[in-house]
Amino acid sequence: MADIEIPPMGDPGERAIPCLKPGAMATSKPYVAAAAHNEPLGFPGALVPDWQEKGIARMGELLGKYKSLQVFMDICVKCGACADKCHYFLGTGDPKNMPVARQDLFRSVYRRYFTPAGKALGAVGLGKLVGAREFTKDVLDEWFNYFHQCSQCRRCSVFCPYGIDTAEVSMAARDIMDNIGQGHKYANEILGKVHKIGNNLGLPGPALIDNLEGLEEDLKDETGLDIRMPVNQHGAEILLVTPSADFFAEPHVLGLMGYAKVFHAAGTSWTVSTKATEAANFALFIGNYEQMRKVAMRIREAALELGVKRIVFGECGHAWRVAYSFLNTLIGPMDFLDPRYPAPQHILEFTYDLIKRGGIKLDKSGNDGMVLTFHDSCNVARASRMGDFEGGQFVIPREVIKACVPKFVDMHPDTTHEKTFCCGGGGGLLTDELMDLRIKGAAPRMEALTDVAKREGVTHMAAICAICKAQFTKVLPTYGFDREMVVSVHQLVSNAIILGNND
Amino acid sequence: MTTFFAVLYYAAFAVLVVGVGLKIAQYARVPAPLKIPTTPAPLTRSGAALRVGREVALFESLFKANKPLWIFAMVFHLGLALVLIRHLRYFQDPVWLPVALLQPFGIYGGMAMIAGLAALLVRRIIVQRIAYISGPSDYAMLVLLLAIGFSGMMMKMVAHTDIIAVKAFFTGLMVFELRPLPADPILGLHLLLVAVLMLVFPFSKLLHAPGIFFSPTRNQADDPRERRHLAPWAADLERERT
Numbered sequence: 001m002a003d004i005e006i007p008p009m010g011d012p013g014e015r016a017i018p019c020l021k022p023g024a025m026a027t028s029k030p031y032v033a034a035a036a037h038n039e040p041l042g043f044p045g046a047l048v049p050d051w052q053e054k055g056i057a058r059m060g061e062l063l064g065k066y067k068s069l070q071v072f073m074d075i076c077v078k079c080g081a082c083a084d085k086c087h088y089f090l091g092t093g094d095p096k097n098m099p100v101a102r103q104d105l106f107r108s109v110y111r112r113y114f115t116p117a118g119k120a121l122g123a124v125g126l127g128k129l130v131g132a133r134e135f136t137k138d139v140l141d142e143w144f145n146y147f148h149q150c151s152q153c154r155r156c157s158v159f160c161p162y163g164i165d166t167a168e169v170s171m172a173a174r175d176i177m178d179n180i181g182q183g184h185k186y187a188n189e190i191l192g193k194v195h196k197i198g199n200n201l202g203l204p205g206p207a208l209i210d211n212l213e214g215l216e217e218d219l220k221d222e223t224g225l226d227i228r229m230p231v232n233q234h235g236a237e238i239l240l241v242t243p244s245a246d247f248f249a250e251p252h253v254l255g256l257m258g259y260a261k262v263f264h265a266a267g268t269s270w271t272v273s274t275k276a277t278e279a280a281n282f283a284l285f286i287g288n289y290e291q292m293r294k295v296a297m298r299i300r301e302a303a304l305e306l307g308v309k310r311i312v313f314g315e316c317g318h319a320w321r322v323a324y325s326f327l328n329t330l331i332g333p334m335d336f337l338d339p340r341y342p343a344p345q346h347i348l349e350f351t352y353d354l355i356k357r358g359g360i361k362l363d364k365s366g367n368d369g370m371v372l373t374f375h376d377s378c379n380v381a382r383a384s385r386m387g388d389f390e391g392g393q394f395v396i397p398r399e400v401i402k403a404c405v406p407k408f409v410d411m412h413p414d415t416t417h418e419k420t421f422c423c424g425g426g427g428g429l430l431t432d433e434l435m436d437l438r439i440k441g442a443a444p445r446m447e448a449l450t451d452v453a454k455r456e457g458v459t460h461m462a463a464i465c466a467i468c469k470a471q472f473t474k475v476l477p478t479y480g481f482d483r484e485m486v487v488s489v490h491q492l493v494s495n496a497i498i499l500g501n502n503d
Numbered sequence: 504m505t506t507f508f509a510v511l512y513y514a515a516f517a518v519l520v521v522g523v524g525l526k527i528a529q530y531a532r533v534p535a536p537l538k539i540p541t542t543p544a545p546l547t548r549s550g551a552a553l554r555v556g557r558e559v560a561l562f563e564s565l566f567k568a569n570k571p572l573w574i575f576a577m578v579f580h581l582g583l584a585l586v587l588i589r590h591l592r593y594f595q596d597p598v599w600l601p602v603a604l605l606q607p608f609g610i611y612g613g614m615a616m617i618a619g620l621a622a623l624l625v626r627r628i629i630v631q632r633i634a635y636i637s638g639p640s641d642y643a644m645l646v647l648l649l650a651i652g653f654s655g656m657m658m659k660m661v662a663h664t665d666i667i668a669v670k671a672f673f674t675g676l677m678v679f680e681l682r683p684l685p686a687d688p689i690l691g692l693h694l695l696l697v698a699v700l701m702l703v704f705p706f707s708k709l710l711h712a713p714g715i716f717f718s719p720t721r722n723q724a725d726d727p728r729e730r731r732h733l734a735p736w737a738a739d740l741e742r743e744r745t
Binding site for chain 1: 526529530533534535536537538539541542543544545546558562564565567568569572576630631632633635636637638639640641706707708710711714715717718719720721725727728730731732733734736737740744
């Protein structure tokens with residue numbers, strides 16, 4: 001990692017747009033999935049001989065199924081409003097990481113095979129005049145490399161005058177590649193584990209139960225109380241669906257202990273299910289509706305099986321997008337749940353509501369010496385909501401943090417709320433072979449963090465996404481910060497909550 | 504010349520209306536299977552309609568993205584709008600009052616349109632990032648619009664054409680009657696370029712005009728927990744699987 005050149009950190013308000021470095025990231029790509037990863041998902045094991053024909057046919061199918069794709073292919077005017085908005089472009093200077101240029105890798109093929117101008121001029125070798133290209137192996141390789149340099153964070157779509165969302169295009173490209181046998185190993189391997197074992201980490205039921213028992217003991221040692229972490233408990237009020245990283249990884253697990261304390265303090269019965277031990281849904285990243293539905297369906301089955309009344313999601317960015325925006329579509333109607341509560345609900349909505357009603361008490365001295373800032377996760381910020389008002393996804397986490405810590409400072413406004421920067425590891429890119437990209441893509445966020453650390457003495461950055469937490473833990477040291485600087489929001493709640501004598 | 508332009512304009516009009524009509528039908532027909540508004544988004548459908556309205560009238564997102572570009576785009580589009588409204592008088596008799604009232608300002612619209620286009624073209628050439636993403640058709644579109652603007656302004660400022668006869672020609676076309684068009688080269692160029700613009704409209708990025716209304720990230724309300732959203736093909740899939 002030592003040879004990865006990180007961009008200089010400046011004032012986030014005056015960020016210099018990098019000069020173009022064509023080809024800078026031309027060789028960055030993830031591992032191609034093997035047959036063992038593709039076939040369980042119903043994709044061809046390796047690149048099929050007639051991949052060009054099949055790929056174009058799949059493109060046609062998606063154009064007929066997704067209004068977003070069809071409209072976005074036609075209406076881009078190449079104004080360049082998005083050109084300086086992608087964290088991967090800002091971190092690498094590679095022009096193909098400008099959202100419009102990334103889309104054009106796809107759009108050029110669309111124009112060649114699906115527009116009258118592209119078909120006519122393309123047939124006589126003049127496709128270039130209207131931005132049309134043949135779907136050659138070189139183009140496919142370019143797709144594989146650059147559509148795996150997009151974290152589907154939607155920052156470009158905030159600034160596009162037509163709302164064109166590169167995430168929709170990169171999802172479609174990945175779906176086409178999967179359907180011709182050119183899959184992304186990391187994502188497909190993980191989806192295989194979800195289908196087979198039930199979660200991304202491949203953690204079997206007995207190991208999970210064992211692990212949660214260990215955590216109950218830790219909680220007993222810490223608080224002297226019997227704070228439960230129930231598994232498969234029939235008739236519990238709440239089914240907690242949380243990213244599997246929450247069961248193991250740091251700082252994720254400290255957040256899970258926070259959820260348990262909140263449920264305990266509120267006196268609400270809850271459970272996790274060994275059937276749905278994973279909130280994450282990597283099918284979103286590969287743009288495959290059917291896979292996404294299949295993964296989500298486990299949650300419906302688990303909820304029905306255990307007879308719960310509510311479903312609550314733990315801290316996870318893309319999982320919350322799938323939960324908040326898509327769950328009702330994918331596995332609804334969820335009329336078997338208590339209609340008095342939103343279905344599904346975010347753990348932060350649950351905790352925020354308790355804080356407002358005085359249902360839990362917090363003591364800020366539990367987080368003494370900490371100065372917090374908050375990293376808005378892209379999928380929460382730009383693809384979902386919390387609470388019953390526009391922008392609740394920005395207010396609620398901040399209110400919960402402020403109730404738990406002595407000092408809170410926001411980062412530069414160009415890097416927060418809907419303008420937040422991706423951590424650099426989202427969208428299925430959290431894999432070691434992409435470390436160069438991940439470090440460079442984190443640069444805009446690190447710049448804003450360095451700024452508040454210097455000016456305001458910020459000591460910690462809270463996040464509400466398993467991927468953000470894992471990514472920051474890995475890249476913070478490169479930027480001269482301690483890896484433990486990133487914390488879960490419910491880790492702060494855990495430190496501040498007053499248990500026991502609540503009367 | 505009269506016959507040539509008559510045929511050309513009937514053809515261009517047909518291509519424009521049918522081409523754009525087919526595109527609009529396609530955009531309306533293809534379903535959006537998932538709720539994907541870019542959030543924070545309005546919670547109601549009327550709120551979402553207003554959001555689209557703000558994008559169309561004020562270029563709200565572009566304003567957030569890039570102030571100079573927003574100014575250039577606004578100047579060009581407002582100028583173009585004024586020019587188009589002003590041109591309505593060549594197709595109607597009597598002229599509507601609002602069109603008559605805007606008449607004296609049309610000339611400023613023409614200037615604004617040209618200034619905006621020139622700024623957009625210069626920007627496309629000198630900004631490295633924008634030059635990188637620009638293809639031949641992107642330059643061609645700006646040059647075409649500039650040439651339309653210039654030839655139009657020429658007739659207003661330098662070499663006047665017989666505008667009464669031009670109006671007679673177009674009102675004639677509307678009732679399928681051929682009335683002579685003045686044999687004026689600048690007028691010929693102007694009309695030819697406008698016809699080209701009409702002909703390429705349904706096949707080019709000019710589709711952004713109808714397309715914006717169909718953009719799911721802007722026209723959807725943020726209400727997925729309250730309303731179940733299911734595309735017909737997704738409903739079929741559901742029936743197959745259960």
